[in-house]
Amino acid sequence: MxxxxxxxxxxxxxxxxxxxxxxxxxxxxxxxxxxxxxxxxxxxxxxxxxxxxxxxxxxxxxxxxxxxxxxxxxxxxxxxxxxxxxxxxxxxxxxxxxxxxxxxxxxxxxxxxxxxxxxxxxxxxxxxxxxxxxxxxxxxxxxxxxxxxxxxxxxxxxxxxxxxxxxxxxxxxxxxxxxxxxxxxxxxxxxxxxxxxxxxxxxxxxxxxxxxxxxxxxxxxxxxxxxxxxxxxxxxxxxxxxxxxxxxxxxxxxxxxxxxxxxxxxxxxxxxxxxxxxxxxxxxxxxxxxxxxxxxxxGYMRGRTNFYSFIVGAISLLLAAAIAASARWQIRAVESAEQLRAVSEQAVKDKELILQEMKHRLKNAIARILAMARQTGAHADTVEDFSSSLSARLQAMANAQDMLARSRWQRADLRDLLMTELNQVFGDAAAESRIAGESVELNEKQTQAFALTFHELATNTLKYGSGAESKGGLSVHWTLAGPPRGRMLDLTWEETTGTAVAEPESRGFGSRLIDANIKGELGGTVERSYGENGFSIRIVVPYR
Incomplete structure (x- = not known):
């Protein structure tokens, strides 16, 4: 063949x-x-x-x-x-x-x-x-x-x-x-x-x-x-x-x-x-x-040096080189046009993705505010207590978002990044989460990917998981394993609920966004588990 x-x-x-x-x-x-x-x-x-x-x-x-x-x-x-x-x-x-x-x-x-x-x-x-x-x-x-x-x-x-x-x-x-x-x-x-x-x-x-x-x-x-x-x-x-x-x-x-x-x-x-x-x-x-x-x-050939053969040969080589250079320039022009078209198409896709993410984040932000309002209302004795507590949580949420925006998620400690997101979502209740793992510094790509991942997991927990139940619990732990040139970061997010969690029939935008960041950006793997006592997700990525 x-x-x-x-x-x-x-x-x-x-x-x-x-x-x-x-x-x-x-x-x-x-x-x-x-x-x-x-x-x-x-x-x-x-x-x-x-x-x-x-x-x-x-x-x-x-x-x-x-x-x-x-x-x-x-x-x-x-x-x-x-x-x-x-x-x-x-x-x-x-x-x-x-x-x-x-x-x-x-x-x-x-x-x-x-x-x-x-x-x-x-x-x-x-x-x-x-x-x-x-x-x-x-x-x-x-x-x-x-x-x-x-x-x-x-x-x-x-x-x-x-x-x-x-x-x-x-x-x-x-x-x-x-x-x-x-x-x-x-x-x-x-x-x-x-x-x-x-x-x-x-x-x-x-x-x-x-x-x-x-x-x-x-x-x-x-x-x-x-x-x-x-x-x-x-x-x-x-x-x-x-x-x-x-x-x-x-x-x-x-x-x-x-x-x-x-x-x-x-x-x-x-x-x-x-x-x-x-x-x-x-x-x-x-x-x-x-x-x-x-x-x-x-001396017979003196002055008879095949002049025209030399001229024709030299012109032929110059013409061949000029045509080859012209073909190469043309190919480069076509490739540049193709690259420009690809960049334009990617820009359109990125713009669409950003719009979808903004829409999703806006919905999540509203869902967070509603969830915080319910939790605050359940524990407040008076309207003044409710207003003060809700205002504090909203201010913490704004401060955390402002910190991440100023740092552009370029480098971060894994624990700090996780706690910032949990504090933004759960407020004082974040301290009750069980967090365990050694110090891990993330590079720019890892920081951005895990920040989005933690945001989606925390939001889902607040809306549907352990954060939505009074008896719920959250445990996050991670380890580094393997030789220096092939080390892997293994992180498990585990939620405990009072009711069984069924696997959804279809994945929403949040799940696809997590997969795109972990699998597509970091080349890692994502394993989700649904059971009688809650939900867990295991994330394994190469650590550089």
């Missing part, structure tokens, strides 16, 4: 529920805005990555175009170009200024082994050095380097080197012969082409066509225009700092499912530990496939 929440708990949970609901909606909107901003940031980075890939691709194409231009120059010169003219041509290209990454431009002759002497003579004519073709090889033909400019591009081991003897170079030259186009090698260490320390790069070859007899062992080319490319210089030039591309890059040759590192920027591994955006692009480089892996630099 489902347990229903109390209405108060539901009202207390309403502001929290409103906050959570609005916050959840705000979180959803913030997430959408964040994804939108992230999509925009990624799109911007993709544009940066595409630009970087295009710059590298365009740079390689421009450099490769030099080989075609050089081949055209040789063709226009009839194929036999003196070294001095070739040097001036290369110097005019301004490789250092406009074509960083191209280490030089050279010519490799296609020759048979028996042509080694002719090749050595050509090198001697061009450079004035004695250099033969090397190394020894079992390949069907040779491609020794006979020209390489500018001078900085040559090492002591450059001229006469048979590039066809090395597998990577040979594979690229074979593809160039077959296609008639520029073809590049896989990444290689440029040991001989570059003076000094070995550097990673690649070589590109452009074939120089030549007609040969069908039975010739040589291919239908006279040689190759070639160039060594330094990978680091080429990428650095393409990604010049002037362009301000916030990208770290790693380039690998992935032709035929291989993966050979060609270039890696200095901070690629450092800043790439946890990249936010990672992209890859592929480009074609003279018949080979390069894969460029890129991610952003640490």
């Amino acid at each position: 489902l347990k229903r929440f109390p209405h108060g708990n539901m009202k207390r949970l309403l502001p929290l529920a409103a906050f959570l609901l609005v916050a959840a909606v705000g979180a959803g909107v913030t997430a959408v805005v964040y994804r939108t901003e992230e999509t925009a940031n990624r799109a911007r980075f993709e544009a940066v990555a595409d630009e970087a890939a295009d710059r590298i691709s365009d740079r390689v194409k421009e450099h490769v175009a030099l080989l075609v231009a050089t081949a055209s120059f040789l063709k226009a010169s009839g194929g036999a170009v003196p070294r001095a003219a070739f040097r001036r041509f290369v110097e005019g290209l301004d490789l250092d200024g406009e074509f960083d990454g191209v280490h030089g431009i050279g010519i490799a002759r296609v020759a048979a082994k028996e042509d080694d002497a002719a090749v050595a003579a050509e090198i001697a004519r061009s450079y004035g050095v004695e250099r033969g073709v090397w190394p020894e090889t079992d390949q069907p033909f040779r491609t020794p380097i006979v020209v390489l400019e500018p001078e900085r591009a040559r090492s002591s081991a450059t001229l006469g080197f048979d590039m066809y003897s090395e597998a990577s170079r040979r594979e690229a030259m074979n593809r160039a012969i077959a296609s008639g186009k520029v073809r590049a090698t896989a990444p290689v260490e440029l040991l001989r082409e570059v003076p000094g320390e070995a550097q990673t790069g690649f070589l590109a070859y452009y074939p120089l066509p030549e007609s040969r007899p069908a039975a010739s062992r040589l291919p239908a080319v006279s040689g190759f225009v070639y160039a060594p490319f330094l990978a680091h210089d080429l990428h650095t030039a393409a990604l010049d700092e002037r362009y301000g591309l916030p990208v770290e890059i790693e380039t690998r040759d992935t032709t035929a499912n291989a993966s050979v590192l060609l270039y890696r920027s200095a901070d690629y591994a450092i800043s790439g530990a946890s990249p936010r955006y990672r992209l890859s692009r592929t480009i074609d480089v003279a018949g080979r496939t390069w894969t460029l892996s890129m991610h952003e630099t640490p």
Whole structure:
């Protein structure tokens, strides 16, 4: 069976529920805005990555175009170009200024082994050095380097080197012969082409066509225009700092499912530990496939701090808090209105109770006066005695009432409170009552409750009980029992009459007033007994 929440708990949970609901909606909107901003940031980075890939691709194409231009120059010169003219041509290209990454431009002759002497003579004519073709090889033909400019591009081991003897170079030259186009090698260490320390790069070859007899062992080319490319210089030039591309890059040759590192920027591994955006692009480089892996630099996100996501999130939280506070204030306003209505209703009830009590007290006061008049008349011998005695009793009654009114029944001794009420009702006859009990000090609530209770009991005794009979008697005794923190005040009011007292069929206002004070106000119990010899009431209340 489902347990229903109390209405108060539901009202207390309403502001929290409103906050959570609005916050959840705000979180959803913030997430959408964040994804939108992230999509925009990624799109911007993709544009940066595409630009970087295009710059590298365009740079390689421009450099490769030099080989075609050089081949055209040789063709226009009839194929036999003196070294001095070739040097001036290369110097005019301004490789250092406009074509960083191209280490030089050279010519490799296609020759048979028996042509080694002719090749050595050509090198001697061009450079004035004695250099033969090397190394020894079992390949069907040779491609020794006979020209390489500018001078900085040559090492002591450059001229006469048979590039066809090395597998990577040979594979690229074979593809160039077959296609008639520029073809590049896989990444290689440029040991001989570059003076000094070995550097990673690649070589590109452009074939120089030549007609040969069908039975010739040589291919239908006279040689190759070639160039060594330094990978680091080429990428650095393409990604010049002037362009301000916030990208770290790693380039690998992935032709035929291989993966050979060609270039890696200095901070690629450092800043790439946890990249936010990672992209890859592929480009074609003279018949080979390069894969460029890129991610952003640490400075890419500088100034792109998801501003709108933060603003939307902050506004959502503020709105949720404002709605929750508004709901709480509204609930408090409703509760205040309910409390005011309850206070008004209670005030009406209290007013009615006061009117009823005043009416009851007025009737009791009249009944007391009549009872005192009868008792006084029964014992007075003359009219003067009757008048004097009745006046004295009425004055005592007024004095007792005035004392209780002045003290507001705030604190009182139980015996004093009881005797004040008995003296007010019975006058001198009150001394004949048997009163027994230890000293008990009552607090404000107890004083008011017992004062009303004693008033009702004394009035009823005067009207209907032992006070109305000459042979009647009254006994009141009380005790305190129990531990200090749980002590109970046990009081018994016992009336002795000459006739039997029957239990009334219904309870009047006085009985209900006693129960309301003892049970309702003090949390005690009331036991009434009716018998042949009179009436008793036992009152037990917690004593604090």
